[in-house]
Amino acid sequence: MKSVKTLGLALTLMVLSSCVTLQYQPTVQTVSVDQGWTDGVKQKYRHLSQGTALIPYKWFMALEQPTFSLTETPKFHRSDYLVQFGFIPSRQDPTYNPDGLPIGFTKDHKYINFDTGNRETVVGLTCAACHTGQINFKQNDEVRAVVIDGAPSNIDLGLFKKQLGMALYLTDNLPFRFSRFAKDVDDPEGEEALKAKLHDLVETGIAILEKRKPLEKHKVATGFGRLDALASGGNRVFGNINIKNRVVSSAPINFPQLWDIWKFNWVQWNASIRQPMGRNIAEALGVKAGLKISSLSEKDQNLKIQSTVRIKNIHWLESTLQGLSSPKWDPAIMGKLDPQKVEQGENLYKKHCKSCHEPKVIPRTDQPCFNEYKSRFPNKPFEEYKLTVKPIDDIGTDPNQATNFNNRTVILPDNIKKFIGLEGVEKVTAAQALQALTEKVIVQKYDELGLSSDERQIFNNCRTNRFRSKVEGELKYRARPLNGIWATGPFLHNGSVPNLYQLLSPMSERADRFYTGNRLFDSKHVGYSTKWISGAFEYFVSGNGNKNTGHLFTNQLDAKGRIDPEFTPAQRFAIIEYLKTL
16 A cells, blocks of 8 residues: 555656746857856866765766656756756766766765765765856847856756755655666665665655755745855754754845955855855855764764865865956847947946945955965956945845844854854854854864965965854945846846846836746846746745845935936936946
8 A cells, every 4th residue: 555655646746846847948059258267167167076965976877857757767967957947058078077967066086975984976066056157148039048157047956956856756666767776876785775775865855854844834935046045054054953953044145146256355145254265165065065073962072073075176166266257248149239328327337336336446465365366367466355335224125134144043062162162152143153163174174185374374365264144233235346247137135126127227117026047138128038938937026035125216215225316217228238348
């Protein structure tokens, strides 16, 4: 009876999962814009491991898609399937991408399984998964794709993980699927051992989902191009220590662009993290890099920490980003610019936008980072951008990302507090805990590599590892520089405004719902097309987390988030034309 019920459930799940299809219009050509990177650097960036792991690599390559079929279905790893989740196809490369997986996937031969102590080959996600964009331009009924490194991606990570879990569940529960899976994996320990490992993974996943249920009903759905990184990362890092440390994911944000980000004095939308290395380790831990504290017993005073984070790779990624330029508008593909509109828009930009969006540039001379940078980029200035940060009540945009991080605390046993340097702190904030934990990982990894004092400074970009909840005593959001802004839609930190034209419009002209997932570019209004395509995500602009309020140009003097008076439609288009040149 149990097997019949299992089969019935599995078939039902296959039918449901087979309905998920994001259908893009076929492209006739894919090109990359010149951003200062060679093809080799691009390929390495797109597939270099940061120490994360999804499942064993052989499993990933053997899994079938969770679609309805009583016979063999196509493999899960195929690019024409993964593109449905927003991933971008990538070329095969013997060093970094031997099986031609999409951008953002890595084959890592050096992952350490802390449960067994063995080195395993796993599939993981790289920084490029969330920070490589593709924009499709239509010309004469033909579509050309432009891939932009460092731009926000359009992936739906939650949907991808759901379908991956579905594929594993079906493989575990349907004997004919498992038989094909086992043949392809060819586990040296035998089919029975493989079955046990797969079943354990599936059961663990089900148990985690059960624990999440009380929070899921309050979760704000993400869709394409968004993730509540701070909440989900904190849940993964601290949830295993105490289940009460888990919080609801209710502040999904756009993936930020990466060009020039190494110069920013504070990163994250809420200006909460100072050091690139600390930020990147927190990000890696949040997307399934391994982390193990040797004992969670409060009596154990001899704790040790282990992490699979690949420090040298992360440093390569961060230093390589120093050579990444923002993308330039290509009139041949993207459309010619109107010089008169550009001139008019520049004047309007200087009057209404420049004071917030052009940072104060501070030359840097700190050693040894100055010498190291100049050895690689002798003709470029070594500098820091001091960004403008605006109180959330003044800018009027959705408050969740700032307030959630500010209010979050974590429960840690006394021995772990002592271990990470927070002994005696009664109320530990998430910012304090992440700072202390990432610093512990950093020091350990630097010790393992035997880095000198100067090398440690260079890896740290000569900055202290600091996380903070508030900015100068207030909750604020940062204003980013606008070079390359045209390639980073949708807009506002939570992606609630689909294009620049609406961002420059009063509230009454902003869409209250639109579709995300479409890669087709709207060159006139500057943003992705919001038209429905099969599999698109319907974004409802309602409730905290999804609000499209603030950053307003309106004649309503008491409007929250008002910046300046309302623009005419012609003025909006002129500003947009100028922004295309940045």
